[in-house]
Amino acid sequence: MNYGDGDYGALINPGQESYNPPEIPQEDIPASKLRFYTDQLYTAHLFPAGAWAANEYALFVTALRAAGQGFVQPMSVLHTNLVQPGQIPYGSAWQVFKVGVGFAPGGDPNDNLTFLRHVALIFRKGAGDYERAIGPAVFEPGGFGVAGVAATSLPVTDIREVANGIPAISAMWDFGEAPIILTAGEAFGFSFRAIDYALTGLPARNAEQIVYLRLIGRAIRRVEQ
Numbered sequence: 001m002n003y004g005d006g007d008y009g010a011l012i013n014p015g016q017e018s019y020n021p022p023e024i025p026q027e028d029i030p031a032s033k034l035r036f037y038t039d040q041l042y043t044a045h046l047f048p049a050g051a052w053a054a055n056e057y058a059l060f061v062t063a064l065r066a067a068g069q070g071f072v073q074p075m076s077v078l079h080t081n082l083v084q085p086g087q088i089p090y091g092s093a094w095q096v097f098k099v100g101v102g103f104a105p106g107g108d109p110n111d112n113l114t115f116l117r118h119v120a121l122i123f124r125k126g127a128g129d130y131e132r133a134i135g136p137a138v139f140e141p142g143g144f145g146v147a148g149v150a151a152t153s154l155p156v157t158d159i160r161e162v163a164n165g166i167p168a169i170s171a172m173w174d175f176g177e178a179p180i181i182l183t184a185g186e187a188f189g190f191s192f193r194a195i196d197y198a199l200t201g202l203p204a205r206n207a208e209q210i211v212y213l214r215l216i217g218r219a220i221r222r223v224e225q
Contacts, residue, residue, distance in 0.1 A: 034222060035220075036219070036221075038216070041081060042081055042213065042215065043062070043082055044075070044079040045210070045211050046209070047205060048070070049204075051199070051204045061086060062080065064081065087188070096175065097217055098217075099134065101137045101138075102214065103209070104212070108205070108207040115211060118195060120136050120137065120193050120195050121135060121192065124191070125187070132180075135173070
């Protein structure tokens with residue numbers, strides 16, 4: 001099959017001239033048994049008020065209805081849609097082409113601003129033998145926005161920064177020609193990493209803070225019906 005000429009054109013991100021497809025099963029599967037769809041995967045980390053406890057905070061290590069990632073109570077669909085820790089949902093392959101960082105409404109705007117200025121997003125595959133620094137959490141002008149900041153006492157320039165782009169999927173950071181490819185059964189993970197400062201140099205949080213990571217991608221899924 002020619003992936004570049006449109007056999008699997010639904011998987012090609014708009015603007016891409018070529019595409020390196022996710023790995024699909026090697027057995028001869030009829031096209032009627034494969035489905036291509038766009039989906040999202042999201043997770044969250046809860047940070048308590050006070051000083052930072054560590055430099056690194058793992059994401060996608062806690063599945064739905066389990067406690068973890070700072071949450072004492074089991075995580076609900078408000079916090080994640082991950083079914084199995086550290087593995088892609090459904091199917092056999094997933095192409096991640098958009099990513100965004102956002103905050104739960106009602107959090108302290110100064111805490112959000114500190115996070116965006118001093119935290120980077122890190123991606124890992126396998127047993128940690130591959131690591132890719134995605135970039136700063138602010139993803140200017142990406143992210144998926146945070147509501148209510150205009151009602152704070154922050155200076156206008158800080159309000160614009162903490163807003164982290166317009167609250168829309170179209171504004172999220174796009175990997176373009178270098179998407180993240182996840183194959184069948186492959187372990188993966190992301191983490192928030194505090195950078196450039198000793199923990200004692202990072203301002204303590206004024207209040208509890210929930211930070212989200214959202215991935216948008218396209219998948220190949222095998223169906224039996």
